[in-house]
Amino acid sequence: xxxxxxxxxxxxxxxxxxxxxxxxxxxxxxxxxxxxxxxxxxxxxxxxxxxxxxxxxxxxxxxxxxxxxxxxxxxxxxxxxxxxxxxxxxxxxxxxxxxxxxxxxxxxxxxxxxxxxxxxxxxxxxxxxxxxxxxxxxxxxxxxxxxxxxxxxxxxxxxxxxxxxxxxxxxxxxxxxxxxxxxxxxxxxxxxxxxx
Amino acid sequence: xxxxxxxxxxxxxxxxxxxxxxxxxxxxxxxxxxxxxxxxxxxxxxxxxxxxxxxxxxxxxxxxxxxxxxxxxxxxxxxxxxxxxxxxxxxxxxxxxxxxxxxxxxxxxxxxxxxxxxxxxxxxxxxxxxxxxxxxxxxxxxxxxxxxxxxxxxxxxxxxxxxxxxxxxxxxxxxxxxxxxxxxxxxxxxxxxxxxxxxxxxxxxxxxxxxxxxxxxxxxxxxxxxxxxxxxxxxxxxxxxxxxxxxxxxxxxxxxxxxxxxxxxxxxxxxxxxxxxxxxxxxxxxxxxxxxx
Numbered sequence: 001x002x003x004x005x006x007x008x009x010x011x012x013x014x015x016x017x018x019x020x021x022x023x024x025x026x027x028x029x030x031x032x033x034x035x036x037x038x039x040x041x042x043x044x045x046x047x048x049x050x051x052x053x054x055x056x057x058x059x060x061x062x063x064x065x066x067x068x069x070x071x072x073x074x075x076x077x078x079x080x081x082x083x084x085x086x087x088x089x090x091x092x093x094x095x096x097x098x099x100x101x102x103x104x105x106x107x108x109x110x111x112x113x114x115x116x117x118x119x120x121x122x123x124x125x126x127x128x129x130x131x132x133x134x135x136x137x138x139x140x141x142x143x144x145x146x147x148x149x150x151x152x153x154x155x156x157x158x159x160x161x162x163x164x165x166x167x168x169x170x171x172x173x174x175x176x177x178x179x180x181x182x183x184x185x186x187x188x189x190x191x192x193x194x195x196x
Numbered sequence: 197x198x199x200x201x202x203x204x205x206x207x208x209x210x211x212x213x214x215x216x217x218x219x220x221x222x223x224x225x226x227x228x229x230x231x232x233x234x235x236x237x238x239x240x241x242x243x244x245x246x247x248x249x250x251x252x253x254x255x256x257x258x259x260x261x262x263x264x265x266x267x268x269x270x271x272x273x274x275x276x277x278x279x280x281x282x283x284x285x286x287x288x289x290x291x292x293x294x295x296x297x298x299x300x301x302x303x304x305x306x307x308x309x310x311x312x313x314x315x316x317x318x319x320x321x322x323x324x325x326x327x328x329x330x331x332x333x334x335x336x337x338x339x340x341x342x343x344x345x346x347x348x349x350x351x352x353x354x355x356x357x358x359x360x361x362x363x364x365x366x367x368x369x370x371x372x373x374x375x376x377x378x379x380x381x382x383x384x385x386x387x388x389x390x391x392x393x394x395x396x397x398x399x400x401x402x403x404x405x406x407x408x409x410x411x412x413x414x415x416x417x418x419x420x421x422x423x424x425x426x427x428x429x430x431x432x433x434x435x436x437x438x439x440x441x442x443x444x445x446x447x448x449x450x451x452x453x454x455x456x457x458x459x460x461x462x463x464x465x466x467x468x469x470x471x472x473x474x475x476x477x478x479x480x481x482x483x484x485x486x487x488x489x
Contacts, residue, residue, distance in 0.1 A: 020273040022266060029262050037253040051253060055261040059410070062269055123247045146241070147248035149214065152207055170210075171203035171237075178240040 007074075014075045018065050029058060032076075035148045036083050042147035043087045043139070045128040053090055057083045077157035080148055084140070084158070130180035138173035141166060205230055210241050268409035274438065275406050301337045301389070336389075339375040343396055346371060347403055354406050362418040365407065369422040372400065372429055382433040394435050400426050401437045 013031075016024030036057050041050040060082050068078055131139050137159070144155040152170075156163045209223035220238050224231050346368050353360050375393075382390065404426060408419035430437050 020269065022269065025269050026262065026266060029265055033258055033261060034252055037258075038248050038251055041251055042248055051257045051261075054253065055257075055264065058261060058265045059268060062265065062272065063410075123243070124251065127244050127247055142244065145210075145214075146245040147251075149249075152211065167203045167207045171206050174206070174237050174241050174244075177244065178236060181240065181243075 010075060011070070014065075014068070018068065032079060033058065036079070039080060039083055039143050039148040040087060041124075042128070042131070042143040043084075044090065045124070045132075049090060053083075053086050057086050060086065073157045074154055076148075076150055076154045080144060080150065080154075080158045083148075126181050127177070130177050133180060134173055134176055137161075137169050138176065141169045142173050142177070145170060202230065202233065206234060206237055206241075209234065209238055210245075213238070213242060214245060264409065267405075271402070271405040271409050275402055301340075305337050336375060336378050336385075336393075339371060339378055340392065340396060343368070343371045343375060343400070347396070347400055350403055350407065354403065354410065360407055360411050360415050360419075362414045365404075365415060365418040365422050368400070368404075369425045372397075372422070372425050376429045376432065379433070393433070397426060397430050397433070397435055398438055401430070 013024050013027055017028050033054060037050050037054040040053045040057075041047060044050060044053070057079075061079060064082070068075070073081075131142055134142070140159060141155060144150045144158055145152070150158065152163050152166050156166045159166065161169075205227055209218070209220070209227070212218035212223055213220055218226075220235075220242060223238070224235055227234060346364070350360055350364060350368065352358075353364075379385065379393070382393075385393070401423065404419045404423045408416050408423060411419065427437065429435075
């Protein structure tokens with residue numbers, strides 16, 4: 001489908017969902033739930049938080065969807081701002097409780113064997129640890145672009161920045177991630193090999 | 197031609213890869229002079245994107261979330277229809293009509309009480325036995341009033357996104373049980389009172405659905421327990437409750453046979469009184485839904 005056709009299809013679906021159409025709501029959920037989950041996982045590194053918060057985000061969507069207006073931002077940008085706010089709220093609660101955000105031991109990744117699971121967990125752990133050290137804007141761009149799968153234009157609208165600015169932030173983030181992951185990888189791989 | 201900045205070239209290659217338009221190799225061949233600088237960055241970015249892309253939510257989590265999402269949507273839609281069907285003057289007149297009815301019942305109850313007292317005095321003085329078949333309307337009147345007032349308070353709080361305390365739900369449950377035990381045979385009640393009781397129970401059913409699907413724990417599990425009580429009362433009175441588009445995944449099995457509903461997903465929390473569906477708190481709708489940049 002062309003970008004225009006896709007945008008029009010999404011607009012019809014969102015408008016129907018706003019009117020309470022159950023099948024449109026279900027379609028919206030199917031389309032966005034995995035992306036919201038991945039975005040939150042990228043931001044928190046914890047599958048349990050990602051599951052709970054993704055569900056909470058959709059409840060918030062339900063509460064706010066009637067107030068959504070097309071002229072302000074595309075739907076994806078609006079939705080991921082809600083997801084971002086949910087992550088921030090969760091982080092505040094955790095800070096208040098004194099709990100640090102930890103990567104969960106049991107990262108549930110569909111259709112993977114134990115070896116793949118370990119590898120994915122390590123890779124995710126490396127990426128997550130490296131991303132944690134990035135400035136907030138860079139972390140946000142990485143999560144929106146690579147975990148949520150937003151385009152540069154959608155990422156820019158979500159963050160309230162220009163597209164050129166997002167490209168610059170993305171470039172800097174990848175350079176830093178490369179440096180940090182390059183340092184972490186050999187030690188992690190050694191740990192993984194000896195653990196097996 | 198003005199040389200493109202590296203961040204733009206990097207994004208061009210990345211977008212093409214993420215959208216499935218070009219492979220990394222194809223992109224690198226388009227920018228041979230930048231290959232040395234571009235390739236390691238693209239490999240890192242692709243590793244990050246692929247790693248995140250492989251992390252999907254477990255199927256049961258996605259399905260449980262969908263059920264809760266759709267049920268909550270259905271309850272909201274229903275609640276909206278119930279309130280939006282009436283214009284403001286109609287709401288005022290409906291409120292007055294209900295109050296008038298209550299006043300009439302209260303007057304009737306007071307009349308009965310006076311008559312009863314007089315009869316008892318006459319009976320005591322004459323040493324006779326009391327007549328059988330006393331009306332069932334009088335004892336339930338204050339209980340219906342209490343229930344309606346509790347419901348109105350809860351509607352207001354639920355609609356305003358204010359947290360509802362589990363104690364309020366427990367009180368509603370207790371009042372419902374008290375009403376049930378004081379009503380006696382539902383068929384013996386006069387038509388008008390029966391209609392009012394049916395409305396009260398149906399409204400309560402919708403209200404508790406709304407609360408069960410929008411409030412955080414421990415209120416939501418309490419609301420589900422109250423729903424079970426409400427359904428039990430409706431069944432014993434033979435009242436048809438409003439049909440909702442889809443039943444909540446974690447509604448308690450109130451049939452009393454102790455079996456688990458078969459359609460529940462394996463990871464759906466147990467509907468037992470000790471568990472709730474969502475451990476996370478639900479902020480008020482206005483809190484941070486992010487409607488503006």
